[in-house]
Amino acid sequence: MFVDRVKILVKGGDGGDGIVAFRREAYIPRGGPDGGNGGHGGSVILEADAQLQTLLDFHYRSRFEAERGRHGQGSKCSGRTGQDCLIKVPVGTRIFEGDALLVDLTEAGQRMVAAKGGRGGLGNAEFATPTNRAPRKATKGKEGEERELWLELKLMADVGLVGLPNAGKSTLLSMLTAARPKIAAYPFTTLSPNLGIVRPTEFTTFVLADIPGLIEGASEGKGLGFEFLRHIERTRVLVYLVEAASENPGRDLRTLKAELKAWNPDLLKRPSLVVLSKCDLSEDRKRLRAPWTMRISSATGEGLETLVDRLTEMLKTAPAPSQFRPPSHAPVVTENDEDL
Numbered sequence: 001m002f003v004d005r006v007k008i009l010v011k012g013g014d015g016g017d018g019i020v021a022f023r024r025e026a027y028i029p030r031g032g033p034d035g036g037n038g039g040h041g042g043s044v045i046l047e048a049d050a051q052l053q054t055l056l057d058f059h060y061r062s063r064f065e066a067e068r069g070r071h072g073q074g075s076k077c078s079g080r081t082g083q084d085c086l087i088k089v090p091v092g093t094r095i096f097e098g099d100a101l102l103v104d105l106t107e108a109g110q111r112m113v114a115a116k117g118g119r120g121g122l123g124n125a126e127f128a129t130p131t132n133r134a135p136r137k138a139t140k141g142k143e144g145e146e147r148e149l150w151l152e153l154k155l156m157a158d159v160g161l162v163g164l165p166n167a168g169k170s171t172l173l174s175m176l177t178a179a180r181p182k183i184a185a186y187p188f189t190t191l192s193p194n195l196g197i198v199r200p201t202e203f204t205t206f207v208l209a210d211i212p213g214l215i216e217g218a219s220e221g222k223g224l225g226f227e228f229l230r231h232i233e234r235t236r237v238l239v240y241l242v243e244a245a246s247e248n249p250g251r252d253l254r255t256l257k258a259e260l261k262a263w264n265p266d267l268l269k270r271p272s273l274v275v276l277s278k279c280d281l282s283e284d285r286k287r288l289r290a291p292w293t294m295r296i297s298s299a300t301g302e303g304l305e306t307l308v309d310r311l312t313e314m315l316k317t318a319p320a321p322s323q324f325r326p327p328s329h330a331p332v333v334t335e336n337d338e339d340l
Contacts, residue, residue, distance in 0.1 A: 004153040004231070006058040013041025013082035015118035015141025016069035018126070022134070023075075033134060035124040038141045039069030039079035041117030045086050048105035052090040053195060055153050066115070069141055072123045082117060089151060092234060096150040106156070106234075114149060118142035152230075157195060157209035158318075159311055160235030162260070164252055167241045168277035170194065171298040173210040176308065200312045209235060229263045236318035237311060238272040244295070245281045271318050273310060279303075 016038025023031025044066050064087055070079030095102045095112060103112045119142045127135035161169040177196025194210040211232055232238070240256055242249045253274060260267040273294065280297040294310065296303035 004055060006055045006151050007062065008058055008149055008151060009063045009146070010044040010085075010087075010115040010149060011063075011065040011146040012043050012115040012117035012144025013066040013068040014144050015039070015041045015120040016071040016079035016082075017140045018121035018123035018138040019072045019074070020124040020136050020138045021074040033124040033128050034074055034076045035138055036072030036074065036077040036079065037123050037126065038072050038120030039081040040120045041069045041141070041144045042066030042082035042084040043113050043117045043144075044115040045084050046093075046095065046105065046112045046114050047086060047088050048091045048093065048108055048110045049088040050091050050108040052088060053155070054090065055093070055151055058151065066117055066144065068144070069117070069120045071141075072121070072138075076123070076125050078123075079120060081120075084117075087114070090153055092154045092156040094152045094154065096152065097147060102149075115145040115147050118144040154234050155195065155209055155231040156207070157231075157235050158206040158315055159198075159237045159239060160209045160211055160232050161239050161241055162211055162232060162256055163241035163277075164243070164246075164255065167243045167252075168298055169210045169241055172241065172277065172296070172304075173208060175298045175301070175304060177208055198308060198311075200308050204312065206311065206315055229259075232260065232267060233264060236271070236320070237314050238267065238270050239311070240272060240274045241277050242274065244276040244279045249276065271314050273307075273314070275307065 018037050019035040021033070021035040023034045025031060044064055064085050066085040067082035069082045072079050089105060091108050091110075092106060094104045095114070105112065121139040121141040124135045124138050127137045129135075161172065163169050173194060173196050176198050196208050196210075197205050198208050199205050209231065238260075240253055242252050242256075246252050257268060275294045275296055277296055277298065279295045279302060280300050294303055294307055296307055298304070
């Protein structure tokens with residue numbers, strides 16, 4: 001199960017209490033104050049992990065609390081600091097508190113302190129002064145910070161496959177990578193994004209993402225809508241996959257571009273490639289020879305090697321995900337593309 005949006009509750013550990021204590025030893029009738037300080041509470045920390053691809057774990061556990069600090073002891077011994085609670089999330093996770101974006105974890109190892117631990121209280125040894133040599137005052141530890149956060153995942157892929165339902169995206173992913181998405185001859189077979197690693201050579205790889213099929217009105221939430229549109233935003237190169245056997249391939253391409261533009265106009269500025277799929281099923285191959293398209297067939301393997309080589313070259317100059325601007329989500333006018 002693919003989960004890309006969850007709510008979690010995080011709480012830093014409470015600080016330990018300081019104590020009131022006095023030195024008591026033989027032949028020292030009036031030992032001074034020696035109550036130790038309480039330990040600080042641990043913090044809850046989020047860390048991006050490149051090995052994770054979903055927020056599924058948070059579907060089963062949604063509350064995280066760091067260890068509290070220990071109370072102070074005599075002989076001016078401070079309490080032990082509570083252990084931090086480290087939570088690993090996929091690279092590409094955005095952290096929200098309400099509607100406010102707190103941080104975007106776009107690099108492996110990047111961290112965020114989600115809830116700070118409370119400070120430990122002071123023992124009475126801290127309050128000794130020349131005029132008050134035997135204070136009987138100590139303070140309690142502070143409570144740890146508690147927050148309700150939303151985690152939202154945007155996949156980090158090099159190449160994203162965009163197409164209408166049943167355009168052959170999952171089949172193409174399975175042919176180019178070791179991924180095994182569900183494949184069937186009906187629309188919306190793919191209900192969640194799938195990732196696979198393409199290996200053009202022994203020393204080069206790139207990540208390919210299969211995004212669930214888009215339909216007209218997807219940017220307004222129709223079909224699978226904006227549940228998965230956000231995953232396209234971080235792909236460096238877009239592949240518009242258009243079915244060659246469609247009644248009007250040009251109209252299909254215009255629909256795809258219109259929905260991406262309505263979601264985030266900057267997506268149309270991304271390096272892209274228009275690819276005609278299922279060419280082995282097209283009876284009229286002459287109409288598919290537009291110079292700005294590629295023809296492939298996942299069934300026969302036609303054009304797949306050329307496609308991988310072309311994508312490898314495009315990725316050499318494609319922008320990094322950090323350069324992408326967030327979407328405005330404002331509706332815009334659809335541009336007119338020529339028919340295929």
